[in-house]
Amino acid sequence: MKxxxxxxxxxxxxxxxxxxxxANKMRSVLTTLGIVIGILSVTLMGTAIEGLSxxxxxxxxxxxxxxxxxxxxxxxxxxxWWKYRNRKKIDYSNFKAIEKQATLVKTVSPAAxxxxxxxxxxxxxxxxxxxxxxxxxxxxGGMSMDMGRFFSQAESDGGRPVVVLGxxxxxxxxxxxxxxxxxxxxxxxxxxxxxxxxxQGSFLGDxxxxxxxxxxxxxxxxxxxxxxxxxxxxxxADIKNLEDTKEELRGILRKARxxxxxxxxxxxxxxxxxxIQKFNTIGGVVAGIGxxxxxxxxxxxxxxxxxxxxxxVTERTKEIGIRMAIGARRGTILLQFLIEAGVxxxxxxxxxxxxxxxxxxxINQVLPTSMPLSVVAVALLLxxxxxxxxxxxPANRASKLDPVEALxxx
Amino acid sequence: MNVINIKSIRKTYIMGTxxxxxxxxxxxxxxxGEYVAIMGPSGSGKSTLMNMLGCLDTPTSGLYExxxxxxxxxxxxxxxxVRNKEIGFVFQTFNLIPRSDALHNVExxxxxxxxxxADRKRLAREALTHVNLADRxxxxxxxLSGGQRQRVAIARALVTKPSIILADEPTGNLDTKTGxxxxxxxxxxxxxxxxxxxxxxxxxxxxxxxxxxRLRDGKVERDEHVDKxxxxxxxxxx
Numbered sequence: 001m002k003x004x005x006x007x008x009x010x011x012x013x014x015x016x017x018x019x020x021x022x023a024n025k026m027r028s029v030l031t032t033l034g035i036v037i038g039i040l041s042v043t044l045m046g047t048a049i050e051g052l053s054x055x056x057x058x059x060x061x062x063x064x065x066x067x068x069x070x071x072x073x074x075x076x077x078x079x080x081w082w083k084y085r086n087r088k089k090i091d092y093s094n095f096k097a098i099e100k101q102a103t104l105v106k107t108v109s110p111a112a113x114x115x116x117x118x119x120x121x122x123x124x125x126x127x128x129x130x131x132x133x134x135x136x137x138x139x140x141g142g143m144s145m146d147m148g149r150f151f152s153q154a155e156s157d158g159g160r161p162v163v164v165l166g167x168x169x170x171x172x173x174x175x176x177x178x179x180x181x182x183x184x185x186x187x188x189x190x191x192x193x194x195x196x197x198x199x200q201g202s203f204l205g206d207x208x209x210x211x212x213x214x215x216x217x218x219x220x221x222x223x224x225x226x227x228x229x230x231x232x233x234x235x236x237a238d239i240k241n242l243e244d245t246k247e248e249l250r251g252i253l254r255k256a257r258x259x260x261x262x263x264x265x266x267x268x269x270x271x272x273x274x275x276i277q278k279f280n281t282i283g284g285v286v287a288g289i290g291x292x293x294x295x296x297x298x299x300x301x302x303x304x305x306x307x308x309x310x311x312x313v314t315e316r317t318k319e320i321g322i323r324m325a326i327g328a329r330r331g332t333i334l335l336q337f338l339i340e341a342g343v344x345x346x347x348x349x350x351x352x353x354x355x356x357x358x359x360x361x362x363i364n365q366v367l368p369t370s371m372p373l374s375v376v377a378v379a380l381l382l383x384x385x386x387x388x389x390x391x392x393x394p395a396n397r398a399s400k401l402d403p404v405e406a407l408x409x410x
Numbered sequence: 411m412n413v414i415n416i417k418s419i420r421k422t423y424i425m426g427t428x429x430x431x432x433x434x435x436x437x438x439x440x441x442x443g444e445y446v447a448i449m450g451p452s453g454s455g456k457s458t459l460m461n462m463l464g465c466l467d468t469p470t471s472g473l474y475e476x477x478x479x480x481x482x483x484x485x486x487x488x489x490x491x492v493r494n495k496e497i498g499f500v501f502q503t504f505n506l507i508p509r510s511d512a513l514h515n516v517e518x519x520x521x522x523x524x525x526x527x528a529d530r531k532r533l534a535r536e537a538l539t540h541v542n543l544a545d546r547x548x549x550x551x552x553x554l555s556g557g558q559r560q561r562v563a564i565a566r567a568l569v570t571k572p573s574i575i576l577a578d579e580p581t582g583n584l585d586t587k588t589g590x591x592x593x594x595x596x597x598x599x600x601x602x603x604x605x606x607x608x609x610x611x612x613x614x615x616x617x618x619x620x621x622x623x624r625l626r627d628g629k630v631e632r633d634e635h636v637d638k639x640x641x642x643x644x645x646x647x648x
Binding site: 002004005008009012016019020023318319321322323324325326327328329330331332403404407 | 461466467486487490493494495499505506507508509510519522523524566570
């Protein structure tokens, strides 16, 4: 068959499909319901997964994959809760040891934290974390300033009463005024505001990053007591040497914490790739569930289309006979009904995408995403494919009709 | 030259456990330009013969040559092609596609014949004009009278310029007056050189033809030429 003949037949098939769908509007729409739901689920899942991984990557990029966290608890430690619970706390001397001895690190910064009332002019926001850290907090955390400056090494070492606000805190306490230079009440003490850290985004529990204030750790210890556990963030000098850096830290810490040779570490060195691994697992589960729901609803939709196509073939037996009498080949009839099933299903796909779009805007409230064009394209192609597959049996039955019998059918 | 040449054709159906011999040893040939009526009571095998002549069905045994080509051993696609190019069907129940307008109904054989859109439209318009329906091209079948529908069907049969026009009880669903109009149209087409095969069980319809083949019990009972000039049709007294 020539290509031109094929295109005439495809065009004729499309024309027949539109006529048939127009003639049975209600039936067609109801038939596509399963496909609508299936495509709705495909597009929303696609959008959500895309948003999850984009949000995740943005967060990871912000923190940096080259940062190691010395903590009492491993991030994904398993079940041995009591073992970790009974570990000696990570204290300031551990930080000092690393700061002095480590050679493979770029920056090291400690973090002690507490929750005390934070007020300006008698106004207080929601619960604010007060962090004690050094002047390298910003660089280690991969952050930058929104306004003002971070405190200096001199201010840090001298325990000066200066404070840097998280973006959320500044927004809450200073809706109109410029916070720089103002005095902030932190617990029972007064600190002068020198800067505001830029907005950190809202994914992966990072909301707390905007809802915190940072003061020099020496000042923190003076006001809130020095005998407490801290977390130490270490930025490696070169991400390629991350494992070596980790080993070096282990050595320093084991010595500083007097861990007997052969004994287990009594601290944990956590890193981003643990989150990445965990995320991939979670993402995989989400995708798996999504694919299952999608497959299920598309399957239901496919059955619906197959059913209605069988009805269509039976209703139009006579028409099939007529077309065969005037020269339609069996392949032509097969193609015609395949096209009709595809068009019907595509219609469901289009309706699904149209419904999915406003819902994807809702997802956008939570995840940084919009409906990707690739997901729309995949959804529409998928709907055509599902339609053609489910239309195959009815179309095949139509094409196998005996023209004499079909013409006699009333 | 023969358009149709049939030799010792048989058609046997299996109905349950019983064999039904619809056609038993039928031989006939039809020349180009003939106007032939096939007559017979119901059960005589005339429908089976018509399906066979129209290449909708193949014989159980025997030879069927169409324009010198053996069609009795053709596959489905080859038969579809012969139906498309060489045969124009006119049915008792018109058999138009209900959702398509007159023009598209007439175009349809050309679509399946791979004719491009511009030529299709032009040929279909010509054919509809030929049957005096130039002003009804965009009417759907249910917007047309029975006679008009049959004219659309005739236009559809003509549009591919087929070797034969196969009319199966073309007036069966029409009143006498409209039926006469349709028969006049077929007569006109015959005078323009078309080969027409008319299947009917009504004597006065068959008498429009120039040759009548009578079937009974699956066999040719009689095959006679009607000389219109010598035997003019005489109205029988009521």
